[in-house]
Amino acid sequence: MHNIVVLGFGLASAPIVRQTMRTIVLPSDKYKLYLVTPSSTYHWPIAMPRAVLPGQIPDEKVLVPIESSFAEYPTEKFSLVMGTADVLDPAAKTVVVARNDGTSETINYDTLIVATGSSARDDVPWKALGTTEKTTERLRAVQAEIEKAKTIVVAGGGMTGIETAGELGFEYSQHGTKEVYYVFSETLPMPSLKENVRKAAQSELDKLKVKSLPCTTVSSATKKGDEYIIELRTADGSPKTITAQAYLPALGLTPNTAFAPAPMRAADGRLKQTATLQAPDHPEILIVGDAGNLQFSTAAYAYEQALHVVKHLGEYLSTGTMAPHQVSDKIQAAVTIGRSRGTGQVGSFKLFSILVWWLKGRFLGTDVSPLLPAGKRTSMAVLEK
Ligand SMILES: Cc1cc2nc3c(=O)[nH]c(=O)nc-3n(C[C@H](O)[C@H](O)[C@H](O)COP(=O)(O)OP(=O)(O)OC[C@H]3O[C@@H](n4cnc5c(N)ncnc54)[C@H](O)[C@@H]3O)c2cc1C
The missing domain is CATH 3.50.50.60 (FAD/NAD(P)-binding domain)
Structure with missing residues (x-):
């Protein structure tokens, strides 16, 4: 055998x-x-x-x-x-x-x-955390923090950080129900993409009233009771502190x-x-x-x-x-910013917002995710060639 x-x-x-x-x-x-x-x-x-x-x-x-x-x-x-x-x-x-x-x-x-x-x-459940019980427990804890929070901080200039800031902006900050800060270390999010794509992403976040803090890094995040004390180092090197009830690091x-x-x-x-x-x-x-x-x-x-x-x-x-x-180095990135907008890049082409929403943002693949482990589909449509 x-x-x-x-x-x-x-x-x-x-x-x-x-x-x-x-x-x-x-x-x-x-x-x-x-x-x-x-x-x-x-x-x-x-x-x-x-x-x-x-x-x-x-x-x-x-x-x-x-x-x-x-x-x-x-x-x-x-x-x-x-x-x-x-x-x-x-x-x-x-x-x-x-x-x-x-x-x-x-x-x-x-x-x-x-x-x-x-x-x-x-330990954020962006990826599986070992057993399903552990992943579910962390997912519930993060959801509960967001539910109760008045102020939420998202950190990390990659795709996970910006998509999360966009979701929170769409649901809460654009309506003024919660304050959402987005911390990232570069002048614009997503350093691996073209400047016009990065600018489009930033502009979408601004429309959702997300408070972006570019050129800023998290020095420490300490949980005290139900709150996070988040120490930041800002663009000019000066420290800044935000107190938040939910903190979502997406730092790699x-x-x-x-x-x-x-x-x-x-x-x-x-x-x-x-x-x-x-x-x-x-x-x-x-x-x-x-x-x-x-x-x-x-x-x-x-x-x-x-x-x-x-x-x-x-x-x-x-x-x-x-x-x-046959290894391809072609950039393929579709970035959802909230439930109705997005941006992205294929090769050197910037994607239209409506296309990203249609291909990805509507469902984020959850229309096919149950079929994939059962072998009834091979991949998410947007990724299939
Ligand atoms: C929030 C988020 C959003 C993303 N969105 C996009 C996107 O829109 N487009 C895109 O192209 N990419 C995206 N990515 C990247 C994409 O998710 C990964 O590239 C993809 O998951 C890699 O698949 P994988 O099967 O190699 O690994 P994983 O998805 O990490 O799966 C690995 C599996 O192995 C298990 N495992 C771990 N250690 C062991 C062990 N020692 N023994 C046995 N099993 C083990 C894990 O539990 C897990 O189930 C995103 C990533 C994140 C975090």
Whole structure:
């Protein structure tokens, strides 16, 4: 029996697991697939900037239950291991899994697919926080803080920060019901995009009466009772303090790769990944999505890599050779600013607000998110080519 072991069940791994089961494992008597995941739900990060607001998106669209949908597979072909990959030993071809019930299990692999993604800093549920219980608990806590808050601070000039500030502006500050501050370190948000796109995003936030604090960084955020004391360093270097009842830092992601031996990791913590999506020196290990260092950590690139594996895994298993992935560096960013506007960039073209709203902002992918882990869709329409 050839064991295919998949670590993680996020955006990148869902199409791989479903298509591999359908086209390779079930039709043959040679393979068994093990899926290792700490979470009993499929987490949908794309909608989290809206889902953190109370009452906006039902849980089952951003935390889609998965266990029952795997019941269709026979146990001799498929095993769902609820736990976290703890130690990878590429020489022995084993993964030690710390199971959610406190026990541990060592799984032997012939082919390993690492799709463990990344986690948000500061324990905000932008990404999954291990078990579904932990993610749900943090989501509820953030929603409750926002519900009660008079003043809310969002920090971070990337896409998560600006989309969250936009959602809060749309729901609250444009109507004067809550005060929303948005702190970021550059002159305009989203430094990786073109200036006209960044200016459009800023102008949309201004219309929603979000109080932007550019060229400003958070020095510390301390919780005292029900309030956060947020110390800022402003453009001229002077300190400023804001007292808020909700604080949403969106200050970057950390790759979930601690289980891999140090030589497999690049300087930024992601796993070294060749153009064939393999680990250098370990051709039986494939890496997809945010856990790998071949491309920027975006859903669009994660899907492209996943679809490459879907297309070429059969050939790889029979010949041992994996086709190279045509890496695209083209910028693809659709940025929602509130529930009716947006901006974005594809290549060097700025996207129209109405197009971003139509493709992304209306639903933030929650119209398809329940279909993806069930294998009934491969990716969100806006990301499909
Ligand atoms: C708020 C937010 C909004 C975003 N919006 C966009 C967008 O609009 N467009 C875009 O292109 N990109 C967007 N992104 C980026 C996108 O979400 C990521 O690139 C994408 O989630 C990567 O998918 P992945 O499957 O590689 O990793 P993940 O989605 O992180 O999934 C990894 C899975 O592995 C599990 N896991 C972690 N560690 C282990 C372990 N040791 N063992 C087993 N399982 C493990 C995790 O629980 C998780 O379920 C956004 C990100 C955030 C945070």
